[in-house]
Amino acid sequence: MQKITAPKKAPLSRIQEKNRNLILKAGLEVFSKYGFRGATVDQLANAAGMSKPNLLYYFPSKEAVHVALLEELLENWLEPLIELGPSDNPIDEILVYVKKKLAMSRAYPLESRLYANEILQGAPNFSGAIKGPLKELVDEKAKLIQSWSDEGKIAVVNPYHLIFSIWSTTQHYADFDVQIAGILPTDKEEITKDAETYLEHMFRSILTPKA
Amino acid sequence: MQKITAPKKAPLSRIQEKNRNLILKAGLEVFSKYGFRGATVDQLANAAGMSKPNLLYYFPSKEAVHVALLEELLENWLEPLIELGPSDNPIDEILVYVKKKLAMSRAYPLESRLYANEILQGAPNFSGAIKGPLKELVDEKAKLIQSWSDEGKIAVVNPYHLIFSIWSTTQHYADFDVQIAGILPTDKEEITKDAETYLEHMFRSILTPKA
DNA sequence: TGAAAAACAAAGCATTTGCTCAAAAATTCA
DNA sequence: TGAATTTTTGAGCAAATGCTTTGTTTTTCA
Structure with a gap:
């Protein structure tokens, strides 16, 4: 029987670390000001200084950013x-x-x-x-x-x-x-x-x- | 010289009175739950039990409902x-x-x-x-x-x-x-x-x- | 150094959103 | 009653929104 483990958490690379932090910081600014529904992915990406697809490369959805925060x-x-x-x-x-x-x-x-x-x-x-x-x-x-x-x-x-x-x-x-x-x-x-x-x-x- | 008066406020008809109240009540429910940006005109119209264009017949915009409230x-x-x-x-x-x-x-x-x-x-x-x-x-x-x-x-x-x-x-x-x-x-x-x-x-x- | 992997973004897609248009239905009142 | 007015709505439009596709650029590391 295979051992059930927690989903593998590969240690984050330097770039991943940096960008996740940028996104979380941006999310804090935007969500705290407009609430979840009032915030847009565009705003998040802008505040994080990266493109929308890149933000969604690090978090699968707007909601994921919110939950992480x-x-x-x-x-x-x-x-x-x-x-x-x-x-x-x-x-x-x-x-x-x-x-x-x-x-x-x-x-x-x-x-x-x-x-x-x-x-x-x-x-x-x-x-x-x-x-x-x-x-x-x-x-x-x-x-x-x-x-x-x-x-x-x-x-x-x-x-x-x-x-x-x-x-x-x-x-x-x-x-x-x-x-x-x-x-x-x-x-x-x-x-x-x-x-x-x-x-x-x-x-x-x-x-x-x-x- | 013509007298400058406040914009005429024709007294509201029975229907106007009723519908404005329905809309304000709906606005209270929806805006208090989702905030201004998180609320949609669809939600407002639904909660007020009327069609979207009809709601906008009584208030010129979503913001107008919010401000009135x-x-x-x-x-x-x-x-x-x-x-x-x-x-x-x-x-x-x-x-x-x-x-x-x-x-x-x-x-x-x-x-x-x-x-x-x-x-x-x-x-x-x-x-x-x-x-x-x-x-x-x-x-x-x-x-x-x-x-x-x-x-x-x-x-x-x-x-x-x-x-x-x-x-x-x-x-x-x-x-x-x-x-x-x-x-x-x-x-x-x-x-x-x-x-x-x-x-x-x-x-x-x-x-x-x-x- | 060069091939594999990771990071990035331009363009695009389906859906939602705020609001309008044009016309129909309901109401008012002479 | 019936013409004028008010109320109502189905359909639709441009813009915004959440997310994807596709392919390019950068980084990693053998």
């Missing part, structure tokens, strides 16, 4: 939450998570918008990840947070909604960037600084047990 | 914030705003996603509204909140970021609905109830002055 995204997206772990000072532990999330919003706004677009449109290529690894991770961390509540180390809060509020407030600065810039036409540096101060204050308030 | 949306979106006004009990005044916003997210998720789509994609048809009426309204309310801070009636917070955090946390329940449903497969009623409890608690915490 989402897969890559998931890891990076989960990472900060994975790092949230047991601590003697749970409040600071959670605040560190908030700061990491905010920093990611700032450093990777396109990734944030790519993710937001996918979820907004019903997560057609992502619902597996949501109900699988994402849910498991959140369930696990929710338990941890719940235990901190039970031990009186942080205030009593619904851990799931706490996590949702961290996600929403931090990602807002990437996803609704245009709106924020329209309302606060000051420089981004200052907005980010104020956001960090505000969010730290807010989450510290809700997490600090009432005397 | 956004204009209608703006009013409803601003309304709850407009109602935020002077009060002897500023904390409750703000909490009422939070609750209204959350209720809107629950009652009009498609509208919320339509808005989110537009902002995410750079607000190509909305940047005027953001820099105009929206900014003015937010500036005004920020001053009000700042005055409450100054008078010691609420804690010291950055009023702009407070408003952003109210928007992001409440709209999250509409915009990221798929993600939340994937993580919390309980019934929506309960999620909404818990969300309200959590958010009320959170904003009360940050707004209550430290003794």
Whole structure:
């Protein structure tokens, strides 16, 4: 009987490596701006600086580029939450998570918008990840947070909604960037600084047990 | 000299009224799901239950439907914030705003996603509204909140970021609905109830002055 | 160095898309 | 009622879109 193996992944050549990266970078730009259906292969090829057939030489379809991006995204997206772990000072532990999330919003706004677009449109290529690894991770961390509540180390809060509020407030600065810039036409540096101060204050308030 | 008047708006006939509404309803469904570029006139006509040329008899283009929807949306979106006004009990005044916003997210998720789509994609048809009426309204309310801070009636917070955090946390329940449903497969009623409890608690915490 | 393999792109193909045309059907109202 | 008006649509058109075909250029490596 023949051994069933994972599809052979020949190591990528130098050129393959370079071009796949160019395409993924282009896909990030274009998909995050227009969503999957709004993006065209022409736009992708243009942004990647190569011809359309050449792009399709590296990825079999527009959808394949999109899926590859989402897969890559998931890891990076989960990472900060994975790092949230047991601590003697749970409040600071959670605040560190908030700061990491905010920093990611700032450093990777396109990734944030790519993710937001996918979820907004019903997560057609992502619902597996949501109900699988994402849910498991959140369930696990929710338990941890719940235990901190039970031990009186942080205030009593619904851990799931706490996590949702961290996600929403931090990602807002990437996803609704245009709106924020329209309302606060000051420089981004200052907005980010104020956001960090505000969010730290807010989450510290809700997490600090009432005397 | 002839008087310059606004373009004549003949009152709409019964049929016109009905069909324009059908089209706007269809547009809300389709645009909120796929974004402007991802939506097609065929989808719109289908969802509206009429032929493509007939739809284009009522609106000159796909974009016109989109713009009409956004204009209608703006009013409803601003309304709850407009109602935020002077009060002897500023904390409750703000909490009422939070609750209204959350209720809107629950009652009009498609509208919320339509808005989110537009902002995410750079607000190509909305940047005027953001820099105009929206900014003015937010500036005004920020001053009000700042005055409450100054008078010691609420804690010291950055009023702009407070408003952003109210928007992001409440709209999250509409915009990221798929993600939340994937993580919390309980019934929506309960999620909404818990969300309200959590958010009320959170904003009360940050707004209550430290003794 | 030269033949095999990999990388590339001009042209093209079928389908979709946004919108129009011309004419038919339905409605209005004198 | 019947002529004028409004509403509706089948057919179609040019452009865009996703992807392929075909063949050329570049790279690899024995």
